[in-house]
Amino acid sequence: MKRGHQVTMKEIAKKLNVSVSTVSRALKDSPELHPDTKKRIVEMAKSMNYQPNLLAQSLRISRSKVLGVIVPELTSHFFSSNISGIQDTAYKRGYNVMICQSNESYVQEISNIRVLVASQVDGLLISLSRETKSYQHLQDLYDREIPFIMFDRVTEEIPVSRVTVDDEHGAYQVTHHLLEQGCRKIAFISGPQDLYISKKRKGGYLKALAEYGISEAESRVYISDLNQESNRQIAYKILEEENRADAIFAMIDPVAVDVMLVLKEKGIRIPEEIALAGFTNNPTSSVVEPSLTTVSQPGYEMGQIAANHLLDQLDEIVSDEPKSFVLGTTLIARNSTLKIKI
Amino acid sequence: MKRGHQVTMKEIAKKLNVSVSTVSRALKDSPELHPDTKKRIVEMAKSMNYQPNLLAQSLRISRSKVLGVIVPELTSHFFSSNISGIQDTAYKRGYNVMICQSNESYVQEISNIRVLVASQVDGLLISLSRETKSYQHLQDLYDREIPFIMFDRVTEEIPVSRVTVDDEHGAYQVTHHLLEQGCRKIAFISGPQDLYISKKRKGGYLKALAEYGISEAESRVYISDLNQESNRQIAYKILEEENRADAIFAMIDPVAVDVMLVLKEKGIRIPEEIALAGFTNNPTSSVVEPSLTTVSQPGYEMGQIAANHLLDQLDEIVSDEPKSFVLGTTLIARNSTLKIKI
DNA sequence: CTGTTAGCGCATTCAG
DNA sequence: CTGAATGCGCTAACAG
Secondary structure (H helix, E strand, O other): OOOOOOOOHHHHHHHHOOOHHHHHHHHOOOOOOOHHHHHHHHHHHHHOOOOOOHHHHHHHHOOOOEEEEEEOOOOOHHHHHHHHHHHHHHHHOOOEEEEEEOOOOHHHHHHHHHHHHHOOOOEEEEOOOOOOOOOHHHHHHHHOOOOEEEEOOOOOOOOOOEEEEOHHHHHHHHHHHHHHOOOOOEEEEEOOOOOHHHHHHHHHHHHHHHHOOOOHHHOEEEEOOOOHHHHHHHHHHHHHOOOOOOEEEEOOHHHHHHHHHHHHHOOOOOOOOOEEEOOEOOHHHHOEOOOOEEEEOOHHHHHHHHHHHHHHHHOOOOOOOOOEEEEOOEEEOOOOOOOOOO | OOOOOOOOHHHHHHHHOOOHHHHHHHHOOOOOOOHHHHHHHHHHHHHOOOOOOHHHHHHHHOOOOEEEEEEOOOOOHHHHHHHHHHHHHHHHOOOEEEEEEOOOOHHHHHHHHHHHHHOOOOEEEEOOOOOOOOOHHHHHHHHOOOOEEEEOOOOOOOOOOEEEEOHHHHHHHHHHHHHHOOOOOEEEEEOOOOOHHHHHHHHHHHHHHHHOOOOHHHOEEEEOOOOHHHHHHHHHHHHHOOOOOOEEEEOOHHHHHHHHHHHHHOOOOOOOOOEEEOOEOOHHHHOEOOOOEEEEOOHHHHHHHHHHHHHHHHOOOOOOOOOEEEEOOEEEOOOOOOOOOO
16 A cells, blocks of 8 residues: 655755754744744645654654553453543543553463563553463563553552552442341352452452351352353352352452343342342443442543553652552442342 | 663674674574574573664654554443454554544544554554544545545545445344334434434335335434433433334444333333334343344454454555445344244 | 664754 | 754665
8 A cells, every 4th residue: 555655854844945953943943043934944844734753753762652551351341441541641641552452361461561662652551461370571571660550450569559449348348238238148259369359359258248247167259260151150059059148249240240140040039039249330230130239440530540640650740659549439239239129 | 750771782782792783683583694693692682681672663664563543432342342353453463553532522533643643653443433524634644645444433435445334234124123023113213413324224224114115204213412311312202202103223222221221210111012122232232121132243353354454455465445344234133122022 | 794874753962 | 043963773785
């Protein structure tokens, strides 16, 4: 394909019989320049539709004004909200965003980092893949002093800033709410155990149980791979259990929805026989029937905060001292747990 | 923040007392080089953790290996699927992706294009904002010979390649299905009239009606701004109409879901009293109750096809003759229209 | 087999 | 007030 040639300063200079540096000065409105010359150049630039080559500028100043973002998947509503917040924030502050998805793969994640770093991004915003259990690639980034921060899927092993929601408290809120509704046999469907959020949310679940005198030994934790098949199997397992659970708390909404479908197929009434709750407040959760109790997790704001903080660090508005931002969660009680309906 | 210094060829050259060009040759495995020298350089590069500076390479060859993508919004599942397909495809072919969202704003769209072009993207994939009714900015791109193609939200006014689904046929399928179910008073909720997809889908709706002897004068078209408030108002309006509709076909799933909520509030049985259908097959559609009849629109594949085609054009695997890719649609009949349930 | 030169587009320093 | 020279990192052409 014929590729469009971009007008350069050189071409403007030639047409006007001035030097390139004069053009450069005119275009950045340098005061030490004859007004007429300046005017002629600026007008010519406009008429030729001149656009500065950001690549060249970046190379010169060794700053690309581009942020790299890595998320496990783009199609999840939560992550696309994050990206939306990051993108809007970056754009407002004169930065562009390069986006990669790891597809929940550790190897992809490493490869993504490599490419973004080679592309000279000024900083990285990373949300770890499910597979990521070793953090050497992040340690390398840290050692090479490449600015980056983590959001949502984070690790505490590397001393960089993090943005998360208060996973533990959110899970506590849900569990506490179920207990208040009279449930005492609450199953918790967790994701893979090494996941930061699995640990945190399980912690909140156990804490709430403890307050009602239910020990960890009496807790009911199930581990899902978080795919539909795994979710359904666990639902079946829970139903077959003797002394069956009277409530199910799924670590993320999609799991809860899968479970809901199984319960409905089996004709089990929600919440009368089994109450059901999720986490994240996906758009789907409000429209399923019964509507799903969940915890809202402000994805867009997380993206904004993460991007603003990283840019603050880059622009040296704040120090590069690692900070941990923990966003509040809000319980959204809906019909899937409310035994007395409104 | 202290910014990590990237190792350059110059530094490797200095350490080994060779010239930069020798380093360059070694790193790209040039045959005309003493094996020992090559080996020494390669090892040194590895030990210093050398990464080529893609910016510098891009500047040299005037190709950035980056594609620009503009979508109306990132959080829509359909668009994030597109992006996912684009990103995966680009990555496989050695390209990176810079993403912008127009937030459905014409001005933003223009601004996004400007920034991406200044960033020297090799090509653009654009899905137009709702507000975009003038196409001069695209004409400019075309005149400047900047490679770009459009997907989903397209216009026929600019002679570049397009990737769309068969909107007309999809709408025809839905309407035909509703007619087969015995509905004869089918309301169609359209988006803004200038939208390409509004026109196409309305066309399919009318075509199916015509086959059943229902004239355009007897058709029932409502125009929504596609926000929740507007959707609900139209739902109310349809319900108040004398000779009330017995089916509602909404141009996109979210509209159908909003309408469904109104119908449920009013205690109207779906599909017995009013059948309801959407378009796109959002994840939500399968889990609402009753499950929503819709048309599947393969977002990920659209992204793949769009990216592959643009890259084919860039790599001159295909000519830059504009092509129009029209993807097939599949009717997904669910309980919201099936009067005889399975 | 390897070094020197030159240039991608831009902006800054140094000389007028 | 303006031009020439320099360098960001890399590679290709040209010379040994």
